[in-house]
Amino acid sequence: MTTNTIDRKNVFGEAFLLQNKTAENLYFGFAQNMPIIDYHNHLEPDVMSINNHFRSPTAIWLDGDHYKWRAMRNFGVEEHFISGTASDKEKFQKWASVVPYTLRNALFHWTHLELKNPFGIKEYLNENSASSIYNQMQEALQTDAYRPQSIIKNFNVTTLCTTDDPAYDLGYHKALKSSAFETEVLPAFRPDVYINIINPQAYLTSIKKLEQVCGMTIESASDLLNALQNRINYFDEVGAKVSDHGFEYFPDTTLWNSTLEEEYSEFLKGNKAIFSNPDALCGYVLKELCKMYAAKGWVQQFHVGATRNNNTAMLTKIGINSGYDAIGEQYFAQRLSVMLDQLNTNDQLAKTIIYNLNPAYNEVLASLAGNFNEGGIKSKVQFGAAWWFLDQLDGMEKQMNTISNIGLLSTFVGMLTDSRSLLSFSRHELFRRLLCNMFGSEMERGLLPNDEQWVGKIIQDICYNNTKNYFGF
Incomplete structure (x- = not known):
């Protein structure tokens, strides 16, 4: 396909974002038809399973x-x-x-x-x-x-991972697995509401939900860990390979002690209205969960750098996840480094992806990720794809340039949608076009070898192969 036969003048054109012939050859020859693995999204399993018309x-x-x-x-x-x-x-x-x-x-x-x-x-x-x-x-x-399943098939999605409360019964995942639907739909373990005490009453309500699904009483931190291990085992049986956490700040994993353990038990039993150190609880439980993920061979994901629900009036009126979040300014790299080091020292560090929302910390976190690699795994700790407010051309390019400058872009596990919309798989196309244009432009400037087979293989790895191998799908 030559440049003078392609309309590159608008978003509908075949060569949208592809600014030279080499970029076109890379996209159409190597990237366009690669399958999609969308390893983090917020799609609803019931919508996919029931498969009704919208x-x-x-x-x-x-x-x-x-x-x-x-x-x-x-x-x-x-x-x-x-x-x-x-x-x-x-x-x-x-x-x-x-x-x-x-x-x-x-x-x-x-x-x-x-x-x-x-x-x-x-x-x-x-x-x-x-x-x-x-x-x-x-x-x-x-x-x-x-219908939902047909739309997913149209985008050539082979595997996708939803985001699920540990108390979910995963019935729709099971139904999808036993159906004729060819795309693999796997749950992802998201335990935030059980380890982050933001509103004490809401937290205790969540604990009651976890008690019911586990058939046990939770009156201590050890009870909580047993319940979460129970659910990790269940998720693993249904096919989960991924966990996920979202933090406004990264917790301190060094604070937990016997005094706090006793206070937390009294809080769970209703003898105290609040728990005095939610940061310590979150750090302690998070580190123990990370050990469980490593034992299962899962990939753990950390989303950091957001400040959520900033408009109290609208939070009260229409609830969470409604457009009133922002980029945060909390510094968290040192705490994250301490936890990763503790886990790594004891051979309990799972594969880890760190997604950053504050671009001021791109280089900080990309360099941090490179401290914990090991033989046999390509980029065991990954600096993850541009996320949320950074999921645009400039943000994606900066994220990939940061990996290129500090690590290896060739081992990057690529794009995801992080979306609630079935139509958002088109973001993979946008990412792939941008990726091919970045490589193609540098090839034509003489900064990279003018070898389309060599570069095309790396592009296919970033689009699909790295993800498949890293997660073990």
Whole structure:
């Protein structure tokens, strides 16, 4: 495919982001058709298992999408048309009126890539095109080709990992495993609510839920660890290979002692209204969990650098994960290093991926990751993909440049969606195009060898092979 036969002028063009012939050859020859492993997302197992038609474009595209919600609020759209009771078509129309003003925001590219694939719509979304595009999407969603499982198949996803509370029964995962659906859908263990005491009453409510599913009483830290080990064993039986944690700050893993153990027991029994040192509890339980993950051969993931639920009024009104989070400024590298070193010293360090939300710490965490590698595993501790506010062209390029400068980009486990939307698999396409353009541009400038087979193999590794081997899928 030659450059003069390809329209590279817009997001719908075949050579979007591919700024030279070498980049095109790398993308079309090596990256485009590689399968997708999406090892961290927030897709709902019941939606995939039940496999019903979506009621409308709004249901598949706007419901719960805090990226789009945030942009609409920035544009001054009333909450009634965002998370409120407006009709699906009204919400879609409001979103369409905002899209022309998202230029240079990642949403502009995501939106139109998602229209192109899977819907085949190659038209800019705006107020004038909204009704026609809504109707095209609505008509498509009523066909079997746009049921959840068909959409996943369309994107060539071989494996995906959801994000799951340890108390979930994983019934939908089991149903998917025993069905004819070819994509492997695996649970991921996310125990944050059992180790982070933010609201004491909410924490105790979560503990009660864990007690019920485990059939045991939790009245001490050791009881909690036994319950979590019980659930890790269960998740492992259902096929889990991954755990995940999200931290506003990284806990201190050196503080736990017998006095705190006794106080925590009194808190669990209802004899104390609060627990005085949630940081110590979180650090202690986290380190013990990491040992359990290592024993299972799992990959542990740490998401660091966010500050969440900053708008108290809206948190009260519509709840968490609704677009009121931000980049945090807590320094956490030293605490993380101490924990990784403690685990590594005792041969209990699992494969680890560190996702960073504060770009000021990119080099800090990438260099930290390189301290804990070992023979037989390529980049055992990984500096993970650009995440959340950094999941855009500039953020992804900076993340990959940081790995290139401090570690080995060739061993990177690549992209993920971290999304609640089935349409967000198009982000893998955006990532792959950017990756090929980065390599292709440097090849044409003479900075890298002009050997497409050599470089193409590395690109395929980053897109798929590294992930498959690292996780053992």
